[in-house]
Amino acid sequence: MSPTLDLTGNGWGPVLVASGVAILVALAGGILTDTGAWYRSLRRPSWKPPDWAFGPVWTVIFALTATSAVLAWNADAEWGSRAALLAAYAINAVLNVAWSGLFFTLRRPDWALVELVLLWLSIVGLILVTTPLSVTAALLLVPYLAWVGTAGFLNRAIVRLNGPFRSA
Template sequence: MTGLLAGGWGPPAVAGLVALAVAVAGGIATRTDAWYRRLRVPGWKPPDWAFGPVWAVIFALTTASAVIAWNVTPDPAARTRLIFVLAVNGALNIAWSVIFFRLRRPDWAFAEVLVLWLSILAVMFVVGGASTTAALLNLPYLVWVSVAACLNLTIVRLNPPFGPRFGTV
């Protein structure tokens, strides 16, 4: 098993399964229920149906980026850094959905999305040490989360105040 994970199909399979787990966890946390539908949103908000396909492409690109970086980085310390930044990024990605949709706190989610954005830069920096192509594959992710951060902030501004009573149905 160790030989399989060191090369061949191991890295793509592991990266794909982890990306799928992050996507599923984020999807489970996302609820477009009555609370969400009552939120005032800007006219430039992408349609709800667009989020799934965009995230699918982002996860595929990020997975490819991770596999490229892993395959060209034989150094165990560099691989540990790669796993660390990707794990933090995945946790932050899931956390945003939990905070926004489950806790119903777009204000807290806005603070969290700024940290998520920084974690994408960290991913780009770490994978960029191995491959410029790997770093560039994360640009759509950075752009999408930038748009999401602007959307999140606009939702906070259009729906004040966020607090204990706002989240009740």
């Protein structure tokens, strides 16, 4: 029997939804990210990863996050577990996109730094929600947590090197 698009089962539905959401979050964040003149004018620490590295790293993180979501979804068909999982991933998706909007669109790295703490905590929340369902799903989120932690230090350095900021 071939996999079905049934979202309540273990077919292709969860894979397609998780992949689609990951792509939408990546596209939304990308649309809000402008590395033009304003960004290039910012002083950045010498240890900042090269700009070309961000795309591949985020691609891997989104793939791991989507895989984590599918593994956790398929691990437990109980509605309460799935509702908590959906809520945690939805909150994380909104916070992920919001950071790009605050930092690049509004040109407020200071506000983005505060929001980044919430994003980091939402990843911790994802790990806590997925661990009882699938340890593998939780472990797949560790690179995301580490990358956002690194981004936090970079964001903080940019604020220290360039602040104060005013609305665009």
